[in-house]
Amino acid sequence: MKLRKLGTTSVGGKCPTLYETDSGDIVVQGYRLTDAEALAQLEDVLPNETFVIVPRELMVRFAPKE
Template identity: 65%
Template sequence: MKLRFLTSSSNSGSCPSLYETDSGDIVVQGDKLTDPEAISQLRNVLPGEDFVVVPRSLLESLK
């Protein structure tokens, strides 16, 4: 799988960041969601899935 860097909301270009795969999917790099109350509200969590917090401003930068 090849990744293409799309954007970051970090001044240093580290994370959070968004990438696009060669098949058009999006990969998110960021802080792992660790708040137990928030995690308890997630639905249909499958083995191996994880959750990353994405600032709204980062997604809006793709417009």
Template identity: 65%
Template sequence: MRLRFLGSTSEAGACPSLYETDRGTIVVQGLHVTDAEALADLRDVLDGETIIEVPRELLVDIARKVLL
């Protein structure tokens, strides 16, 4: 799989960041969520899956760039 950087809200280009894959999917780089209450709210988490947190503005910004 190959990744193409889409954007970040970090000034240093670190996380959180979004990438597009050559398979037509999106990869999200961000902080691993460890909050017990948040994890208790999840449903149907498969082995090997995890959740990460990204700012809403990152998703909105990338959606505008990709969709327009």
């Protein structure tokens, strides 16, 4: 799988960052969601899934528009 960096709102090379795969899917680099109350509200979670926090500004600026 090849990744293309779409953009970042980070400073100093840290997360968050958005990437696009060669198949058109989006990969999100961000801080892992660890808040127990928030995690308890998630539904249909598979064992290999994880959750990251994505700043709205990152999505507005760099998420694909189509």
